[in-house]
Amino acid sequence: MTTQHELQVNTNGRGTYDLTSDVQDIVRASGVNSGMCHVFVCHTSASLILCENADPSVRTDLETFMSRQVRDGDPMFTHTAEGPDDMPAHVRSVLTQSDLNLPVRDARCALGTWQGIYLWEHRYAPHKRRIIVTIQGS
């Protein structure tokens, strides 16, 4: 059995957005008890991560790290049509994930206690982000 749903997330610009409940709700509604849940972001300037879900400073530190790793406006970048965060957003996307695959057990994603599913918006400006959730199993 394959079921597919689409989520739209309206971001307020760079930062992380918790998708865990949305994804768990879709899994519960799918009727799949055991199988896989796949989460896919249809963009190359936003990405997906599994991240510690208890202390928000983890995601703040992650942003600090990534901002130093991939400098906005770095003069080495030539693809700058949409501004200083344009090319860094593509690099950040490649260094993280466009898709997450999660085991489904007992009709929910079998995440660890401290694992949350986050969309990471890498652009400064608000964006509408499309996410496709596919569930396969029985």
Place this chain on the structure above:
Amino acid sequence: MTTQHELQVNTNGRGTYDLTSDVQDIVRASGVNSGMCHVFVCHTSASLILCENADPSVRTDLETFMSRQVRDGDPMFTHTAEGPDDMPAHVRSVLTQSDLNLPVRDARCALGTWQGIYLWEHRYAPHKRRIIVTIQGS
């Protein structure tokens, strides 16, 4: 339903190679309308990325970034048997992806408008790269 195909890509050395049409053709031929398409590279010195497909400078900048991040011939590396690009190729592979999982909808990978599937060859020399495409669905 599971179908599996193998692609061989003959690279001309370091750089990105667009696999999007090849993968979409395999999906179309599979007869699967709704499900998942998995792309897997059977090597640890080449990898897969989803990347912006409109402006080639994005992939040039990505290469520039990665070359600075993981320096060829960096003296910290001890695994140098195959030359200065040997260990950097393994690091680049770990920092990116060996496998991509893509939702199939209406008999094609439901990529975003700007998403392309690329093989990233990390070695200087031409290589034959094997890629396994698996499609599951109905």
Place this chain on the structure above:
Amino acid sequence: MTTQHELQVNTNGRGTYDLTSDVQDIVRASGVNSGMCHVFVCHTSASLILCENADPSVRTDLETFMSRQVRDGDPMFTHTAEGPDDMPAHVRSVLTQSDLNLPVRDARCALGTWQGIYLWEHRYAPHKRRIIVTIQGS
């Protein structure tokens, strides 16, 4: 057909742990001949990689690289409750993989000759790590 198994790996602290035989054994026992094998680590301070399996110096160099990239005790990190390796472990996890998806062919993961499946423990202290292996196919 979906089958699911859980592995527990008792780590001795930071380093890589070869899971290849464990995973291949689970695939063989599942009865699936053709399909997908998914490996998932239920933690955000350990991760999974596909890495060269012949020369251990590759994994030593990978550790060297990552230690320089994400400095233990870096003063930019504020999430330090569990010590200087706490936040670096989360960053390393995000830069690598929490899940690997592998094609199954002829009742085994169709890995390339030099590909091994490794758990990468990022914490200094020994940990019990839970890994869920899901196999789908026929």
